[in-house]
Amino acid sequence: MAEQNGGGGGAAVVVEVNNLRFTYPGIDGHPPPGSKPIIDDLSLSLRAGDRCLLVGSNGAGKTTILKILGGKHMVEPEMVRVLGRSAFHDTALTSSGDLSYLGGEWRRDVAFAGFEVTIQMDISAQKMIYGVSGIDPGRREELIKVLDIDLSWRMHKASDGQRRRVQICMGLLRPFKVLLLDEITIDLDVLARANLLRYLKKECVERGATIIYATHIFDGLEDWPSHIVYVAHGKLQLALPLGKVKEMSNLSLMRTVESWLRKERDEDRKRRRERQENGLPEHDKPVEGSRVVGDPARRAVQVMNNGWDAGRLHSTIAGEENFFFSSNRVLRQ
């Protein structure tokens, strides 16, 4: 992690987040009036070789951050740079395999090189894995071994964990430079998870890959990360090397994170109580529901997109000022 975050080292900065702000759009493509940003003023930089554990309570913004980094939600290009490029605008980042995102939707589909293939059809694991061209055979064999994949598995009959292993294998076939993991080990058995974590650490140590891993499962992670990033309510709370976190606390990593989350929850409760005592609603005023605004011509422009699957698009126009430059403002899911 770059020095601003308390880390060091001379490795190249590969992920830069600069004052990131993000608000999910309503159905009309605008942030609902009065809505607060989901991610607010978040800055972070990661270097080659960093293994960053992204922690935070449910709804803190972890998935949103990973999706933005993975180029799935549009933000201003200078807010997020991955390998010096804008993850959203430079689609070659993901299609080349340099930037890989393995997240929740992988339960249904496997996104590889920009394509999504359904993972529940009657097809063998072998066909899926060997169907990807241009892969180093040694890397492929190693991944099959690490994930203990039986190539004869039929995907439509495989268990969740077996299917997940094939998905993970496919997502790692290309030697990524930056890997974004949004809790993908949930279905894995203890051995598969341990082997995968070991493999991922090796990728960072030996190849200088960078991984950001959002998880609530701390089993086997005690010495895995090089850095811990803690977010709450879309804001960065801490970004520290693991060594510094261990200096701060004698507790295990899980207990340390638990203490942070407990403190956060207690503060939230206190704030809500104070609001009530002051005659204010317990929570901030709820945002007004999504509504269509602007004249019809403007609305027509809003639905333009850059050619991505229309059924999966939502405009993410950030504000009226950018309106006429907005044809590329989409949200990839």
Ligand SMILES: Nc1ncnc2c1ncn2[C@@H]1O[C@H](COP(=O)(O)OP(=O)(O)OP(=O)(O)O)[C@@H](O)[C@H]1O
């Ligand atoms: N498509 C969406 N539209 C509007 N709001 C959303 C959308 N997706 C997520 N949110 C909101 O954004 C906030 C952050 O959600 P996010 O999924 O990023 O949290 P998270 O830290 O990954 O949570 P978890 O640990 O539960 O997976 C939540 O308040 C959530 O309700």
